[in-house]
Amino acid sequence: MQGIRRAAGSGPIRADRRARTLRSVPSVGWTIPNRAWIRRPSMTAAPSDHLEPARLALRSALVDGDVQTAYRLCLRLLDEGTPFDEIVDGVLMPIQVDLGRRWAAGDVSIADEHAATAVIEELLLLLAGGLDQAEGREVVVVCPEGDDHSLPGRIVAMSMGLAGLRSRFLGSSLPARDLADFLESQRPFAVALSCSVPSALVGASRSVAAAHALGVPVLVGGRAFGADPTRALRIGADAWATDAQSAVDTIGRWPDGGPTLARPVLPIPETVDLLASERTLIVASALARVVDAVPELATVGDGIDRAATELAALIDVTAAAILLDDPAVIREQREWAVHLFASHDLPVGTITRAMDALAEAADGRGFPIAAGLLRGAA
Numbered sequence: 001m002q003g004i005r006r007a008a009g010s011g012p013i014r015a016d017r018r019a020r021t022l023r024s025v026p027s028v029g030w031t032i033p034n035r036a037w038i039r040r041p042s043m044t045a046a047p048s049d050h051l052e053p054a055r056l057a058l059r060s061a062l063v064d065g066d067v068q069t070a071y072r073l074c075l076r077l078l079d080e081g082t083p084f085d086e087i088v089d090g091v092l093m094p095i096q097v098d099l100g101r102r103w104a105a106g107d108v109s110i111a112d113e114h115a116a117t118a119v120i121e122e123l124l125l126l127l128a129g130g131l132d133q134a135e136g137r138e139v140v141v142v143c144p145e146g147d148d149h150s151l152p153g154r155i156v157a158m159s160m161g162l163a164g165l166r167s168r169f170l171g172s173s174l175p176a177r178d179l180a181d182f183l184e185s186q187r188p189f190a191v192a193l194s195c196s197v198p199s200a201l202v203g204a205s206r207s208v209a210a211a212h213a214l215g216v217p218v219l220v221g222g223r224a225f226g227a228d229p230t231r232a233l234r235i236g237a238d239a240w241a242t243d244a245q246s247a248v249d250t251i252g253r254w255p256d257g258g259p260t261l262a263r264p265v266l267p268i269p270e271t272v273d274l275l276a277s278e279r280t281l282i283v284a285s286a287l288a289r290v291v292d293a294v295p296e297l298a299t300v301g302d303g304i305d306r307a308a309t310e311l312a313a314l315i316d317v318t319a320a321a322i323l324l325d326d327p328a329v330i331r332e333q334r335e336w337a338v339h340l341f342a343s344h345d346l347p348v349g350t351i352t353r354a355m356d357a358l359a360e361a362a363d364g365r366g367f368p369i370a371a372g373l374l375r376g377a378a
């Protein structure tokens with residue numbers, strides 16, 4: 001049976017199996033979305049192009065949780081000759097990013113955002129069902145512990161499958177020891193690690209170490225690594241790639257026995273491990289100080305919960321900053337938190353207080369380097 005597969009070279013995806021599937025499902029038009037916020041201009045700078053009608057129709061279906069219509073819309077796009085990668089980059093990604101921004105701006109609820117993400121994941125699974133199993137090298141795609149962004153990893157796994165690798169997606173936030181168990185029993189050719197948030201970079205580093213201990217090479221990608229290979233090299237990854245195709249090319253160039261494994265430029269410092277084990281105590285102590293300093297937090301919605309979440313993320317990026325010797329990751333996190341608090345009408349001064357309080361708590365528990373980094377980034 002033929003599958004939905006990229007033809008040799010970079011041509012469009014063949015449609016043999018797709019055509020059969022299409023005959024069995026009623027076709028759909030580009031329906032007009034009916035939700036008020038969907039009608040408002042997109043917050044994402046997606047250009048208005050030939051895919052705009054598809055984006056609007058798909059977004060409407062996704063927000064309504066109508067995965068069958070979303071699936072048919074994608075099949076129609078594929079049938080019209082739109083390659084899978086273009087559907088991802090030009091339709092699904094802008095929708096997802098726009099939803100995320102609307103959530104951050106307080107425009108849609110977290111439940112709406114989660115529901116739409118779940119439907120996109122379901123949609124990808126349905127589309128993946130149309131793929132033949134490739135016969136290339138087996139690659140395990142996974143997110144490190146602490147990273148809940150499963151969608152980028154799933155998309156990368158699917159694109160790798162289209163490009164001829166046998167990819168398996170293990171999901172989000174997988175602790176390094178569980179990854180090690182899986183690798184030990186399955187012995188794939190390589191791991192492709194997807195990391196979207198800097199707070200999970202320490203987890204990423206542990207995953208690299210776990211794979212290396214079993215002789216499995218690791219290629220990394222995702223937003224948390226930034227725009228160049230510096231962070232990837234610092235955590236000891238064997239390669240860094242920005243997209244699935246270049247990852248496939250890199251893995252394809254590795255010899256059959258795998259590349260010589262990279263050594264971490266910086267091994268995980270002891271203080272990073274200790275900080276992780278004291279995280280809960282440090283966050284609890286800092287939260288008490290923040291609530292004292294900003295009493296109005298207790299009066300606005302889920303203010304205290306949000307403050308606790310941001311404190312935990314700040315301590316995780318502080319550990320990442322020590323590991324990477326790169327304080328910029330703390331500043332990035334602070335900017336994000338300030339934006340989030342401002343758009344949810346929460347007291348913005350909380351974030352500076354939170355960083356001071358974390359610095360004091362870290363000092364109190366014997367982490368002067370972490371305290372210094374937090375003060376420097378406040």
Ligand code: B12
Nearest residue numbers: 100147148149150151152192194220221222223241243247
């Ligand atoms: C959807 C989303 C979520 C969803 C995730 C749902 C899911 N199941 O995946 C939820 C609501 C859970 C979420 C939570 C959070 N999120 Co969020 N999220 C996003 C959002 C809007 C979209 C992510 C996405 O799916 N993008 C689409 C994919 C396809 O694009 P991509 O990520 O760029 O991936 C591409 C490439 O990077 C590359 N790639 C990715 N991985 C790999 C791996 C390999 C091997 C290779 C080769 C390539 C590769 O290929 C992909 C396809 O082209 C982004 C903003 C954005 N603009 O992307 C924020 C974003 C990633 N989130 C962010 C943050 C801060 C958070 C939270 C901390 C918020 C909070 N305070 O609760 C939490 C963290 C939770 C956690 N511990 O992980 C920040 C991260 C910035 C930072 N410096 O920390 C972002 C960038 C938003 C922002 N503008 O600040 N988030």
